[in-house]
Amino acid sequence: xxxxxxxxxxxxxxxxxxxxxxxxxxxxxxxxxxxxxxxxxxxxxxxxxxxxxxxxxxxxxxxxxxxxxxxxxxxxxxxxxxxxxxxxxxxxxxxxxxxxxxxxxxxxxxxxxxxxxxxxxxxxxxxxxxxxxxxxxxxxxxxxxxxxxxxxxxxxxxxxxxxxxxxxxxxxxxxxxxxxxxxxxxxxxxxxxxxxxxxxxxxxxxxxxxxxxxxxxxxxxxxxxxxxxxxxxxxxxxxxxxxxxxxxxxxxxxxxxxxxxxxxxxxxxxxxxxxxxxxxxxxxxxxxxxxxxxxxxxxxxxxxxxxxxxxxxxxxxxxxxxxxxxxxxxxxxxxxxxxxxxxxxxxxxxxxxxxxxxxxxxxxxxxxxxxxxxxxxxxxxxxxxxxxxxxxxxxxxxxxxxxxxxxxxxxxxxxxxxxxxxxxxxxxxxxxxxxxxxxxxxxxxxxxxxxxxxxxxxxxxxxxxxxxxxxxxxxxxxxxxxxxxxxxxxxxxxxxxxxxxxxxxxxxxxxxxxxxxxxxxxxxxxxxxxxxxxxxxxxxxxxxxxxxxxxxxxxxxxxxxxxxxxxx
Ligand code: ARG
Numbered sequence: 001x002x003x004x005x006x007x008x009x010x011x012x013x014x015x016x017x018x019x020x021x022x023x024x025x026x027x028x029x030x031x032x033x034x035x036x037x038x039x040x041x042x043x044x045x046x047x048x049x050x051x052x053x054x055x056x057x058x059x060x061x062x063x064x065x066x067x068x069x070x071x072x073x074x075x076x077x078x079x080x081x082x083x084x085x086x087x088x089x090x091x092x093x094x095x096x097x098x099x100x101x102x103x104x105x106x107x108x109x110x111x112x113x114x115x116x117x118x119x120x121x122x123x124x125x126x127x128x129x130x131x132x133x134x135x136x137x138x139x140x141x142x143x144x145x146x147x148x149x150x151x152x153x154x155x156x157x158x159x160x161x162x163x164x165x166x167x168x169x170x171x172x173x174x175x176x177x178x179x180x181x182x183x184x185x186x187x188x189x190x191x192x193x194x195x196x197x198x199x200x201x202x203x204x205x206x207x208x209x210x211x212x213x214x215x216x217x218x219x220x221x222x223x224x225x226x227x228x229x230x231x232x233x234x235x236x237x238x239x240x241x242x243x244x245x246x247x248x249x250x251x252x253x254x255x256x257x258x259x260x261x262x263x264x265x266x267x268x269x270x271x272x273x274x275x276x277x278x279x280x281x282x283x284x285x286x287x288x289x290x291x292x293x294x295x296x297x298x299x300x301x302x303x304x305x306x307x308x309x310x311x312x313x314x315x316x317x318x319x320x321x322x323x324x325x326x327x328x329x330x331x332x333x334x335x336x337x338x339x340x341x342x343x344x345x346x347x348x349x350x351x352x353x354x355x356x357x358x359x360x361x362x363x364x365x366x367x368x369x370x371x372x373x374x375x376x377x378x379x380x381x382x383x384x385x386x387x388x389x390x391x392x393x394x395x396x397x398x399x400x401x402x403x404x405x406x407x408x409x410x411x412x413x414x415x416x417x418x419x420x421x422x423x424x425x426x427x428x429x430x431x432x433x434x435x436x437x438x439x440x441x442x443x444x445x446x447x448x449x450x451x452x453x454x455x456x457x458x459x460x461x462x463x464x465x466x467x468x469x470x471x472x473x474x475x476x477x478x479x480x481x482x483x484x485x486x487x488x489x490x491x492x493x494x495x496x497x498x499x500x501x502x503x504x505x506x507x508x509x510x511x512x513x514x515x516x517x518x519x520x521x522x523x524x525x526x527x528x529x530x531x532x533x534x535x536x537x538x539x540x541x542x543x544x545x546x547x548x549x550x551x552x553x554x555x556x557x558x559x560x561x562x563x564x565x566x567x568x
Contacts, residue, residue, distance in 0.1 A: 001096045001496070004089070007069050008038055008082050015063045016045055033483065036074065036081035037089075037490070043078050053078025086486060090477040093493045097548045098472035105495040105555060110151030113325035116318050117143050117153060120249070121256070121331070123160030124236040125169055125190035128243055128384050130367045131332050134434070137425045138364060139330045140249045140561045141508040148559060149503055154322050158314065159256025161233050164304060165194070167215030170228050171207065172197030186235035212302065219261060219304075233258075239385075246388050246418060249561065260313040264305050267312045268298060270349050286345050296341040311342045312349065319355040326358045328506060333363040333431065362506040365433035392417035394442060395450075403568070412565045416450050419562040423449030426508045426560050427516075447516045449562060452553060455519035456564045459550030462531055462543065469547050470540035479541045484525045488549060491518045495552055499559065508560055515556045522549045 009024040016023075023040065030039045042053035042060070049056055057075040064073060072083040097104055119139020122128045143153045172193040173182075180189040201208040218225040237254075244250065268284070271277045277284045282301030288294065298309050318324055329339060339361035347356045395417040399409055406412065424441040425434060427448075444450045463469060480489060491514070502510040531542040554564045 001493070002069075002092050004069060004084055005038060008040070011064050011070075012040060012060060012080075015060050017048070018045060030079075030081060033487065035076065036072075037084045038082045039076075040080040040082070041078060042080060046078075086481045087477050089493070090480050090486070090489050093489050094472060094475060094477065094544065094548065097492065097551070101551065102555065104551060105499055106148050106150070107496060107500075108150035109500070110146060110149045112150065112152050114322045115146045115151045115153050116156060116322050116324045116327040117146075117330070118156045118158050118314075118328065119143075119330040120244075120251070121158040121160065122240055124233050124256075125165075125187065125194065126160070127187055127191065128240055130384060130387070130436070133384050133387075133421075134332070134364050134367065134425055135330045136244075136247060136249055137422050137561060138362070138430060138508060139328075140247070141426060141511075141559060142328060142330070142362075142503075142506055144559045144561060145499060145503050145508065145511070148499060148555075151325075154253065154324075155251045156253045156255065156318075157251040159233075159237075159254055159258075161229075162257035162261055162310065163307070164212065164215050166218055166229055166232070167211040167213070168197045168201065169194055169232060170214040170218065170225050171211045173228060173232075182232075182235060186232075187239050190232060190236070215304065229258075243385055243388070246385070246414075247422070247561070248418075248563070255314075255317075257307070257310045260310045260317065261305075263313040263317055264309045266316065267309055267349065268305075271298060271345075274348065276348055286348065288341060288344055291340075291344050293337065293341055293344070296345050298345075308338065308342050308345070311338075312345055315342070315346050315355070315359065316349060316351065319351055324355065324358065326360060327355075328360045328362055330362055330364065332366060336361065336363050339363075360506065362430060364430040367434045367436055370435060370437045388418060388421060391421050391438075391442070394438060395420070398442070398444075399568070406567060408567075412568050415563045415565045416453055416568060419449040419453060419557070421449075422560060422562050423452065423512060426512045428509055430507060430509070450568075452515050452519050452557065453562075453564055453568060455522055456550055456553045456557070457566065457568050458526065459522070459546045459553070460566055462546045463550065466532055466539070466543045468543075470544045472544070474537070474540040475544045476537050476541045479538060480545065484521070484528055485545060488518070488521050488525060488545060491521060492548055492552055495556070502559075511556055511559055515553060515560075518549060518552060518556075522546075 005024060005027050008027060009020050012018075012023050013020040026041060026044055028039045028041065030036050042056040045056050046053050054075065054077065057078060057080045060080055061073050061075055064070075066072070068088050069085055070082055071085040074081045074083070100106070117139050119142075120132055120136040122132045139155070143155050147153050169190060176193065176196070180193055182189045182193075197207070197211070201211060214225055218229055268277070271286060276286050277298060278287055278295075279285075280295060283297050284299040285295035285297050288296055296308050297306050298312075299305060315327070318327055331339075339359075343356070343359045343361070346359060392413050396409065396413040399406055399413055420441045424436070428434065440446060441448055442450060444454055480486065495514070498510055498514045502508055525545070529542060531546060532539060534542070557564050
C-alpha cells in the first residue's frame, strides 16, 4: 500500500535540509479530521533556519506542488497541514483490501526472523491462577501479531516443574498418597498434600531433611522419585491442557525448568572461570552492586540451583537452538527484578551481544476483583477454569434471554464468553492493574469483546442479506467521500501501522482499542446510512465498505486470540 506519510516526507525533504526519516518521524496526525490528514510541525526547523515556524511553513507551502496524492496544504500556526486527495486515497485503500482480503494488514517485515516468546508458564501441582491467564493471553496475542508481520515465532511454555518443592511433594505423597485422589483432581489434591507436608516440616526438622534428600534423589535420577515427579507433572499438565483448549492456545515447546537441570553446570562453570561467582552466606552469587541490584543467587548454600540459574541456562539454550532475534518474557511486574538480574548476568556468559541485547521482559499488572485484591490466604484466589466457565454460563443466560432460538448456542456462548475475558485482559496498557468486573466485560454496548463481536455479526448479516460481496470495480469511491465513511477508510488504512506499533511496544491493547474505534465508527455509519435497497451503485459501495470493516474486525480479533461468531 502507498505510504502517504513517506510521500509527504519526500516532498518536504526536497525543500528543506532535514533528512527524510527525521521528517517522517516528526509527521503528526492532526487532532481533528477537518485539520487535514498529516501535519508537519515547523518548530523543528526554526532553530536552524532562524525564522518563525509560521514563516517557514508559509515558505515550504509555496514550494510544494499539489498532485494526485495531495489536494491541499494549509498553514495553521507553525504547522503545515496536508490534506490527502480523498478519492485517490480511498481507491488505494480499498484496492489493497480487494487484493489481500483475509491477509489484509499482514506484512513480511519480519523476514522469517526468530522470535522466542516465553509465556503462560504455570507451576506443576499449583493452581493455574489469573496471573497465568494474563501471561497466556498477552503472550498468545504477541505471538500472533509477530507471526502476522512475517516473523517466525517460537512459543515456549516454561513450566515450573523443578525445585526443592518437589522433594516435599514426594515426601507427602509417600506418607499419605492413598488418602488423596490425585488422579481425579490433581492440582487441588496435590496442593493439599503440599500444605500438609509443609506444616509437618515446620514441626519436625528431620522431615525437612527427608524432603531435601528426595529432591537430591530426584536430581540424581532415582527411579521412585523420578516416576512420582513424572506422574505429578503429567496430571497437572492434563489439567492445564483443559484451560489451553478453552482458550485455544498452543505452544511450540513445553521445555520447562526441569529441562535445564542438566544444562546449568555450564552456567556455573563459565561464571566460576571468569571469577564472577562469590561466596555469600554459603551461597554462590553474582555480585550486581555495580548495576545497582542485589546479588543474583546461582547456587544456594545447600548446593541446589535456583530459578535464576535455570533461566540463565534457558537463555543459552534458546540462543543456540533458535538463534533468536528477540526473546520476550511475559510475567507480572513482581518479577521485574528477577529479569533485570538475569539479563545482566546473561551478559557475563559467553553469549553474542546480539542475543543479550535482545532479551525483553514485558511485565504486566495484577488482576483485582471488584471486591479487592486476590489472595491465597483469604481464599479469594479465583481458579481460572471456573472463571472461564462462569463467563460462558453468563453469556448463555444472556442468549437464552435475548435470542433463545439462536442456532449453535453452545459454541457461540463459548466464543463470546471466552472472547470477553480475553478482550478485558487486553484492553489496557499491560502494566495497568486489571479490574475484573463481569458487568463491565459482558456489556454488549461497552468497549468490550462482545460489542466488537456484535458489530462484526452485524456486518456478516448485512452481507448475508445482500447475498454477494461486490466487485471492487463496482465500488464508487466518490460516494465514500464524506466524514463518516472517510473516517472508516482512514482507520482501515492505519491497520497495518497499528499492528506494527503493537508489536514494537509488546502492547496488544493498541489493536484492541483500534478495533473498538473501528466498530464504533461503523456503527455510526450504519445508523446514518441505508446500506441495502439503495440504488445499485450506492448499495455496492456501502456493502463493500461493510465487507472491509468486517474483514478487519475479524483479522484484528484473531490477532488478540479472539474468535468471531457468525451470529449471536
Ligand atoms: N513459573 C513462573 C511463575 O509462575 C513463571 C515463569 C516465567 N518464565 C521464565 N522463563 N522465568 O511465576
